[in-house]
Amino acid sequence: RKEVEQDPGPFNVPEGATVAFNCTYSNSASQSFFWYRQDCRKEPKLLMSVYSSGNEDGRFTAQLNRASQYISLLIRDSKLSDSATYLCVVHREGYSTLTFGKGTMLLVSP
Amino acid sequence: ETGVTQSPTHLIKTRGQQVTLRCSSQSGHNTVSWYQQALGQGPQFIFQYYREEENGRGNFPPRFSGLQFPNYSSELNVNALELDDSALYLCASSLGSATDTQYFGPGTRLTVL
Numbered sequence: 001r002k003e004v005e006q007d008p009g010p011f012n013v014p015e016g017a018t019v020a021f022n023c024t025y026s027n028s029a030s031q032s033f034f035w036y037r038q039d040c041r042k043e044p045k046l047l048m049s050v051y052s053s054g055n056e057d058g059r060f061t062a063q064l065n066r067a068s069q070y071i072s073l074l075i076r077d078s079k080l081s082d083s084a085t086y087l088c089v090v091h092r093e094g095y096s097t098l099t100f101g102k103g104t105m106l107l108v109s110p
Numbered sequence: 111e112t113g114v115t116q117s118p119t120h121l122i123k124t125r126g127q128q129v130t131l132r133c134s135s136q137s138g139h140n141t142v143s144w145y146q147q148a149l150g151q152g153p154q155f156i157f158q159y160y161r162e163e164e165n166g167r168g169n170f171p172p173r174f175s176g177l178q179f180p181n182y183s184s185e186l187n188v189n190a191l192e193l194d195d196s197a198l199y200l201c202a203s204s205l206g207s208a209t210d211t212q213y214f215g216p217g218t219r220l221t222v223l
Contacts, residue, residue, distance in 0.1 A: 004152075031210075032210040034210070041198075041219070042216065042217075043200055043214040043215060043216050043217050044153065044200070044214055045214070087152055087153075091210035093208070094208050095166065095208060096141075096143060096155075096158040096160070096165055096166035096207050096208055097143065097155035097158070097166060097168065098143075098153075098155070098202075098210065098212060099155070100145075100152030100153045100154070101152050102150070102151055102152045103151075103152050
């Protein structure tokens with residue numbers, strides 16, 4: 001089983017739609033959680049950290065359920081510019097590596 | 111921009127050749143991590159250098175090696191290139207070896223023919 005698993009994509013949605021991405025992680029020692037965004041042929045960029053209490057940044061809401069080892073990202077009112085691959089990332093305290101999921105591609109159409 | 115730079119941006123090599131990729135970390139950062147991202151996959155951790163020493167390694171063979179210099183810039187060397195080494199190679203710099211805050215460079219796209 002992969003350490004971080006995400007919904008297979010791509011997700012094709014119209015502008016204005018709400019879309020949710022799901023992610024599960026297998027290592028209960030994971031301490032920090034993130035969503036990264038990666039545009040085609042570019043480097044990953046941090047979108048937002050994910051906290052147990054849930055957190056929101058504009059149209060983006062992230063949730064973490066430690067008991068279920070589950071992370072989610074909700075995007076409301078999708079824009080064309082949201083088209084990208086969204087990567088779920090976990091980090092174990094004291095370790096040097098970030099562990100990435102495979103990513104889920106989002107395509108927002110007019 | 112993160113202030114992390116990588117060179118070259120693109121590279122084409124043939125099987126069996128050797129390649130060196132370079133990364134300059136963000137000012138003040140003492141740690142560089144290298145990742146390989148194959149097409150359609152997430153980045154996979156290769157290794158990390160902290161204060162010029164290797165500090166953690168992923169599941170990559172010994173033909174993947176690296177260096178970190180006193181100015182904290184870093185090199186990734188790959189010997190005996192294989193077709194499956196074709197990927198985007200990302201470096202990320204950070205302050206400290208076990209931090210979750212890593213800043214990625216734009217990557218080097220390596221194609222092995």
